[in-house]
Amino acid sequence: MPVYSMTGYASARHGTTVAGAESGARATPARRLGLEIRSVNARFLDIALRLPDELRAAEPLLRSLLTARLKRGKVEVRVALDNEDSPHLQDPQPKLLQRLNSLQDSVLAWLPGAAPLSVADALRLCATPQTGSEDGSQAIAALAEQALDALMAAREREGQRLVDALLERLWQLRKLTQQAAPMVPALVEQQRQRFLERWKEAMALTDGATLPEAARERALTEATAFALRIDVAEELTRLDAHLDEIERLLKKGGEAGKRLDFLIQELHREANTLGAKSAALDLTRISVDMKVLIEQMREQVQNIE
Structure with a gap:
């Protein structure tokens, strides 16, 4: 099932004969019906119709056609009805x-x-004969279906570009996660050795004597507490889980925009926690790089239906 963007544009036009000419009168000039649909991202479906007064009767039909195929987005529909030879006055x-x-x-x-x-x-x-309501509604319905087909095709193409961009950033986030995973054990061991050295200096062991057992235990306790403070294994696990779910939704397709937006918020939360627990410049850099990628993903997800 494809992923649709909420951004798109489509138009359709065709000639139609205005109804209502009386028997024996000369033919009423042909009129040209045009319809444009523009859509941008929005939290919900918001439809705005711009129709000539003589075609107002077709508004419920247009809304029904749009709500049947569009789920989210700010959608503007403009309908115009003009004489084909409008620059010249008609007798x-x-x-x-x-x-x-x-x-x-x-x-x-x-x-x-x-x-x-x-x-x-x-x-x-x-010069403004009225259009027969039934004929006008049928013409608008046919034109709206044609424009909607074009709009959905455009939104599908744009949606595929968004999916490709999101998958590329997912791959980069996985790579950063893999880089961060082995850093924590090395940092814990490094800090453990540092605690032991500080305690040796504090005890002023200049005679080469063995470090007292109590001091060693105190150093190891401090090192353990430090390890707990900087442990980001849980955050990295949740990051991987969120990345897996985002990839699953992108490949499944359909109406995934709201769920993807929620998962992006969760990714940002985990990246923030990773940066807060960072005890090394390399881990801080990884956290910053993650947040940049996540923010880019957020901008893309805002356009997915």
Whole structure:
């Protein structure tokens, strides 16, 4: 199952004939229907529709189509309906002019002070025939399906790029984990020897005598306490477990964005603990490198559906 990005863009256009021309009248000019879909990342599914007034009836249908195929993201849909030869004025139909004149007479009869229609008003009103609701909804549905197919394909391609980037950083994190694992035993032994040397100096054993047993036991106790403080074996184990789960989710696909975001937070927590327990510059460097990679992963995961 593919992993989808929440970022994508798609558009579709086709010509459609406006319904409503009366019998015997000249053909109504063909109109061109265009639809654009833009989506970016968001916590939930947020749909914004921008439709002409004459196509508002198709809004529920559009929302149904979008919610059936999109699960997360801020989605904006724009629909436009234009005359194919919009730069040129169309001759108004005589029947429409007669109807406008009749309506104007009725309005002026009730409102004598109303301004009469201008030529521009008449041309504008005659140039905006209404689209049949059923035909318009069917045309928008077909166009929306076409645009959604293109959008899903674009989001799938972007999702695959995100997966590749995340897998590359997973590999780098595993490599850093492997580098950190053998450091702790060496640090513990180094600190143990250091404690013993300090106790020898404190006892001022200049005559070559053997270190008293009590002093040796005290040094070993301090070394043990130090070993417990810097032990990061548990953090490294959890890091490996989280990396395994992230890789499993990426390969499984589907709606993994929220779970991946949670696992990234857990990775960051373990890397912080690793840095806090660090007793060597090399381990500190590894912790910093881990946090840089994890932050890069967080940015990528924010775009996964």
